[in-house]
Each structure stands twice: as C-alpha cells, then as structure tokens.
Amino acid sequence: MATITYMIVLLLYMMPRVTAMMPEGRLQATQVKASDNSYRLPKTAGPISYEVYLKPDFESFTFEGDVKIRVQVFEDTDTITLHSNRQTISNITVTNNNEVILSTSEANIDSEKHFLVISSESKFLKGTEYTINIAFTGILSEDMNGFYRSSYTIGNEIRWLAATQFESTHARSAFPCFDEPEFKAKFKITIDTPPDYHSLSNMPTPAASEPDESGWRKYEFAETELMSTYLVAFIVSDFESLKSNAPYSFSAWARPNAIENAEYSQTIGPPLVNFYENYTGIEYKFPKIDQVAVPDFAAGAMENWGLITYRETGLLYYDGISTESNKKSTALVIAHELAHMWFGNLVTLQWWDYTWLNEGFARLFQYLSTDTVETEWRLMEQFVVDQQHTVFANDALLSAQPLTSESNTPAEISAKFGTITYSKGGSVLRMLRHILTPETFQKGVQRYLTTHSWHNTVPEDLFNALEEQRIEDNINTHHPVHHFFEPWTIQPGYPVIKVVRENGKISVTQERFLLKDNENSELKWFVPLTWTRESEAPEGFQSTEPKEWLHPTDTPTELNIEISPEEWIIFNNQETGYYRVNYDSESWRLISDGLHANHDSIHPVNRAQLLDDALNLARAGKLDYSTALQVTVYLHHDHDYIPWTAALNAFSFLDRRLTNDQGHTDFKDYVLSQLQHVYETLGFQEQDSDNQVTLLFRVSVLTWACRLGLQECIDTAVSMFKQYQENTENKIPANLRRLVFCTALEHEGEEEWNFLWERYQESIITTEQVTILSALGCTKNEELLKQYLEKSINSNSGIRKQDAASVFSSVYSNPDGVATAFDFLKNNFNEIANNYGGMNAVANSITGIAGRLTTVEQVNDLETFINANSEALGSAAESGRNAVEAAKADVEWTSKHKNGILTWLRNRQNSGDGSANIVINITVITTAFLVALLT
Structure with a gap:
C-alpha cells in the first residue's frame, strides 16, 4: 500500500450577512500545477456512479458532505484526476474490491484548473473499477453558483433555503x-x-427518514x-x-x-411535454418533473433533469399584476427548459464548443412548442x-464568434x-428546417x-442523421x-x-455583412434562395423551400426569373434564411411603391425584414439613408405588430445617435x-377583445409616443400615475x-420617485418589483439617480443581487x-463586480454604457x-477595449450619416407630405373617457 501527499486550496467567500465558520481541522493547502495548459480532464478514468451525501447548516451557512465515486480506469495510470473547487477536503480513500489502495487526509489541487489529483505509487490498472471516497466541507455562498443560499421574507421573518x-x-x-x-x-x-x-432532487424519494x-x-x-x-x-x-392534473x-x-x-x-407545462414526446x-425519461421558483437565481432558468429551477419571474405569473409580456416570457422559458429534457439531457453535447447543440434547439423549440399551445400568439412570426x-x-461585428468555437x-x-449560441443557433436551425x-x-x-440517446454528440452526428433522412425522403438540396x-x-x-x-435579368452576389463599412471579409456561404414576385403575392410568400442556391465560389449568378419591369420582387420568403438582402435602387423604389400601394400583399414578416434590412444596410453604409x-x-x-417591432427596433439606433443633436x-x-x-387606434384603453399581439403592440406604441414627447400621451400617463399615487386601489x-x-418619473419629481421606491420595498411580487426597478431609472433628477445606483451595491437596500445589474x-x-x-x-467597478456578479457583469456594464456615448470626449x-x-x-478589460472600438465607430457613424438623415427628414417636412410634420391632435380619447379610465 502506498501513501501519497495530497493538498487542496480553500476558497472562502466573505459573507455580507454572516461570517461563515468552517469546521475545525481543515487541511493546510499547498499548490500543485497541471503539466499542460489544458483545462480538460485526462481520459484515463471516468465515473460509473456517484453516491453524494450533503448536510447544509443555515446557522453557519456551511455544508458538510462526502461522495463515493465508482470509477473505471481506461488505461494504466498512476493518477486519477477529477474536479474540486471551494471545498475543504478532510479525507480521501480509494478502494478496489473493498481493499484499501490508499487513504489520506491531504489533497493535491490545481486551484486554477480546479483539478483534484489522486496519485498512487502503484498504478491504477486499465479495465479495473475503483471506489473513491472523499469527505469535505464547503460554504453556502451568496454568489448563486454551486450549492448556495437564498432567502425570502414573510412578515419580518427571513427564511433561508439552499439551491444549486x-x-x-x-x-x-x-x-x-x-x-x-x-x-x-x-x-x-x-x-x-x-x-x-x-x-428535492432530480429523482423522487419514497419518504424522508424519521427525524x-x-x-x-x-x-x-x-x-x-x-x-x-x-x-x-x-x-x-x-x-x-x-400539482397539475397531468x-x-x-x-x-x-x-x-x-x-x-x-x-x-401547471396549465401550460403538461401540453408542452406532450408536444415534445x-x-x-421519445417519452420523457424521468419519473417526475418538479419546477421550482428560486428567489435568488442568476440564470433565467436551468434544465436540471427532473428538477427545473427558475427565477421567480420565469415561473410565476401573477394574474392582474404580471404583464402579457411576462406571460409570454413565462411560457417560452418553461418551453425552453422542457425542450432540454431531450435536447441536452437525453442527448448531450460532447463539450462546450458545441453549446449551440443544446441551446439552439431549445431556443427554436420554445417557440415551435408554445405555438401549438398558445395558438393565437403568432409566435413563429415573433x-x-x-x-x-x-x-x-x-x-x-468583425469580433463575432462562430457557433462552434x-x-x-x-x-x-x-x-x-450568449446571443450567438441561443438566437443564432435557433435561427440557423429554423433555416435548416425550411430547407x-x-x-x-x-x-x-x-x-x-x-x-x-444517453450519449454525447458533436455537430457531425446531427448532420449525419439529417442527411440520412434527406436521402430517405428524396429531398433534393443538391448538396x-x-x-x-x-x-x-x-x-x-x-x-x-x-x-x-x-x-430584364436578375443576378445575385453575396458578401459578409459587417456593420462597419470599412471592414472586409472573404467568408462565403451556401445560401438558400427564395423569392416572391408581385404577381405571385401574397400566396408566393408561403413557399419557403429553396428555389435556387447561391454557392460560396459564385461570382454574380444569373437567376432564371421572368419578371415585368414595373413588378417588385422580394427575396427570402418569411425571412427563413439567415441573411440580409440588398437591392439595386430601382428595385428598392418598386418595393417602396408596393408597400405604399398594398402593404397587405406582402407577408408581415417580409415587411419586417424589409424595414430591418434597409435601416441596417444604411447603418453599415451599404444603402443610402x-x-x-x-x-x-x-x-x-x-x-401590424410584427413590422412595427422591426421598425422601432431599428429606429432605436437612430434615436440614441441623435439624442444630443x-x-x-x-x-x-x-x-x-x-x-x-x-396610436389613435390603440389608445390607453384595453379591450376585452384584445389578443396578446395587440396588448404587446399597444405597450410598444405608447412607450415610443410618450418617450418622443407626445404631450397627449405624457399627460394621460402622468394623470394615471397621480390617481394611483392618491389611492393605490386605482389600478x-x-x-x-x-x-x-x-413617464411619470421622467416628468415629475422626488415625491413620485420616493413613492415608487416605497412600493418596491412593500411588494412581495417579483414581477412587480422588476417593473418598478426598471422605471426608477427614468427620472431626470441626477441626485436620485446617484442614490439609486448606490442602492444597487448596498446589500441592505433590499435589491437582490440578481436584479442589481438591471438597476444600472x-x-x-x-x-x-x-x-x-x-x-x-x-x-x-470593484463594488459592481462584487454585487452584480463578477467581472463579467462589469464587462456588460461597460458595453452598455459604451453604446450610449455620443461624443468623442466621452469615448476618450x-x-x-x-x-x-x-x-x-482583469477579464473585463478586453471587453472594454472592444466596447471602446464600437463606441468610436458609433461616433464616426454620427458624423458621417447625420446630415444625410436630417436633410431627408427636413425635405419631407418641406414637401408638405401628409405623413410628415403632422400636429397630432388626439380626439379619440374624450374627457368623459379619461374620467372613467382614471377612476
């Protein structure tokens, strides 16, 4: 029997509320260093099963535990390496057939890579099973990672919990x-x-033991x-x-x-499971699904098999208090996590390079599945x-990373x-679905x-399965x-x-789309082309299978399309392809005229596409404003909500760039x-007949109208707030x-801000708290804004760490x-890191600020x-440098494009066009209606 020296690094976190005391007798740590730069575990051994025991203590905010791991050795080796982080290890024992191979009270840890290295003077033999027993202690931290503590309040009583x-x-x-x-x-x-x-855990338990x-x-x-x-x-x-009735x-x-x-x-969950099955x-493989709303939760939700965890805003819907947007988000988040039971849990990515195999599928299927339950939401258009x-x-951006990286x-x-993995992953899979x-x-x-099933995959496994099915179904994609x-x-x-x-001929070419028009890229793709001519509309937009392909090696490719000179043509039906489309000036003229003449003949998603493409092509210098x-x-x-959403999203960039001009x-x-x-059609009054899309549309339109200074909108909003302030029963x-x-906080004063802050402190409803937090930043009072930001880094303010970044x-x-x-x-920035979630949060803060800077002096x-x-x-510095480059590009953009935009706007005013320079006189909302609404 050999005895070897081990060690561990103890990482203790300072607890804002309580100083956690670790049990006595912890090991003295000495560092070891892995021999190469890889953070990957060696493939010399792997686990077969775990038995994990944990005992949390809510007085000291610590936990003790032990783990028994049955491992199989794949090749002769004198070390078995696994992971350990933020634990104090008190004992390690390795046995084979109940014979003790080694036992030690010391541990060898590479603290940077979190490697726990178990070494033996006699080799661990290929094909042999060993059992590793490790006893340890740890801290129930507040950082919302690992095994951590959370709390909530009933009355004046703080109640603690521990989650993972x-x-x-x-x-x-x-x-x-x-x-x-x-x-x-x-x-x-x-x-x-x-x-x-x-x-609770992933699996059920017959019953707890007797106390x-x-x-x-x-x-x-x-x-x-x-x-x-x-x-x-x-x-x-x-x-x-x-419990549901499932x-x-x-x-x-x-x-x-x-x-x-x-x-x-509980109403929407079971039908979603039925959809996926x-x-x-494939039937769902575990015996239960528990969904848990955790008061402190850094992620939106987490797809743990059989025990899905959520932020409270992701799971709980408060009728009469939560918004229609909250309801949509709740449905989509639940659908996303349930999708993972198949895409991620049953079939799992081999390594994080392929995160899109999990998240891209879940992002697409959260819309596909919910669309079959909430059939009037137009989710596939949204x-x-x-x-x-x-x-x-x-x-x-030139700095964008590919899906597989x-x-x-x-x-x-x-x-x-991030967004690339989730949203691009879902979008390219949607494209593949239509191809x-x-x-x-x-x-x-x-x-x-x-x-x-039950295994790990790489993208080639997906490609191969789809290719086999393509051949079997005789789908001709030419490749x-x-x-x-x-x-x-x-x-x-x-x-x-x-x-x-x-x-009379139509030709197409491709290049990588980059927002900075002075950047170049030689990348090319296989691009599936679809199109609809004016004479085929609106039915032509329903066809989303490729009519032709544009190849990476192609120079201008001529397409065999018969079209009359005065007929518009629009490419990328329902924007199923993950690409933008630019046209020559005459084609753009025909499209603009077609929108004026009969916009309903163009699919709403394609109207959204035209608006989004045109304004972003102009932003990139590829199209005149x-x-x-x-x-x-x-x-x-x-x-229609869909094209207007695209327009307002694109207008947001112009609004930010021109704010101080x-x-x-x-x-x-x-x-x-x-x-x-x-605005006149939607008004402030909700109707019983309003569907979800109308409710979302109204909020969007009113928000822009008030923000852009429409006095009628501002007066109505402020009046509604004052009625609420006088009596909160005026809902x-x-x-x-x-x-x-x-709107009220932007145009009123300190009294209104303090009133709303008190409402935040009194509320126990998470969605209401989040709504108030987002509104408290709207005031123009600089001193109140300073105080508000200070609250975000004050652990006693009542603002949860998970919400602190939203204050900023x-x-x-x-x-x-x-x-x-x-x-x-x-x-x-150090306090922001401590309270918002580390230097990643600082990086996000820098990036957010950079996108709002409008002068050279601010960027410098x-x-x-x-x-x-x-x-x-640290790690936020690189993100900061990228943000500075983006901010410089924004300022440069303003100097380059501002005059052209303003000239166009003023020419429209001077032309007397009926759609410009209109004094908006809203007469739809009468005085009697306002009185009824506000009381």
Missing part, C-alpha cells in the same frame, strides 16, 4: 466530481435536512439514469407545491406566499423579430452562453435523438447536409445578398407622424404599468442618466478609464 446552479462548471463547487458533460454517470443523492425543511433527536431527516433519492454533472440538482427549503408527476414549488401564482406554469417520438433580428446586430477555461465556457421541409427535419431530429450547413456553424457572421435587375427611410414612409398605414426634434416628429394612426393596467411609472442598465438607458452611470462605473474618457485600470478590470 451547476451549469456549466459549478458542480465541482458542491462535491468533487468529473465535471465535464462527457463524463455521464448515475447519481444517488442523500440530503440531511434541518427541522421544518424538506429536500433524529434534533429533528433532522434524511432524504434518500432514487438513483438517476445516466446524466452529466451539470444537470444534477437539489434544493433544501420550506417551499409549498402545486397523468404523471408534474409539480411547481415556490415560497408559501407565492405558490398560488404557479398555476399558469409526440415530436421526438421569433424573427425577437431572435433573428436581435442576433443580426451582434453577428455583424473553442472553449477551454471556465470563463471561455461561460462566454459561450429540408418541416416533415423531413422532424424525422431527421427523431433519428438523431434516438440514435444518440449533403454537412456540406451546405456546416459553414453556418464554423464561420462567424452571415451574408448580405445583393440583387441586381438589369436588362434616403432609400432606407423611404421604405419606412408606408408605416402610417400598417397596423438639434436634429433630434426632426427625427421625433417623423416617427410620431408615422405612429399617429396606430393601472398591468401592461401599462412600466410605461406609466417611467435602467439608469444608462435613460439619456439623462448616461453621465451619472458612467461616473458611477468609474468610481465603483472611457478609453482612458479602461487603460488606467486594465489590471484591476
């Missing part, structure tokens, strides 16, 4: 383990639970099926549950004073403006969970999931799936297709003139609450708060700050 968040590299913070997705194993969890608490003399009970959960460590979960709380165990859990608001989650042809248009902006360190892995047809795509996905689709996953960015009509803005002129006739008034007048008809409709609060964004999103937020950032100030604090900023 392991994705992507935090299971190692709860117990030593092989913390990589490829190392699947079975888990048997036992939680020693304090009096008056109960425990011991101190009232503690053991919850021994059934062993799981094969799963990755990041999907393990457990919660110790006094939550109450709400024929299987489907429950929601929340604090006792909120559980009744889980009813919508029917779509995939997908385009919610997801594809949003990610187009990030993916148009290398990740090694925990920080690099964390960075994979192959929805039917073949579904059968190919079924083939992929069935073949690889194998991996051939035309792989470039969309391994290359950053996306193309813009240039369509040119000349002498006079042409792009001419496309928007028809909007005062359009009463004298010409901003001309811009505001033009947008208000376009909004006139929909403001939930959907209008944020708009009313923000609410202030810098206010044009009058940019300078205040910038000063706060410069003076408090930001650059000076980053350079002066580069070492202290």
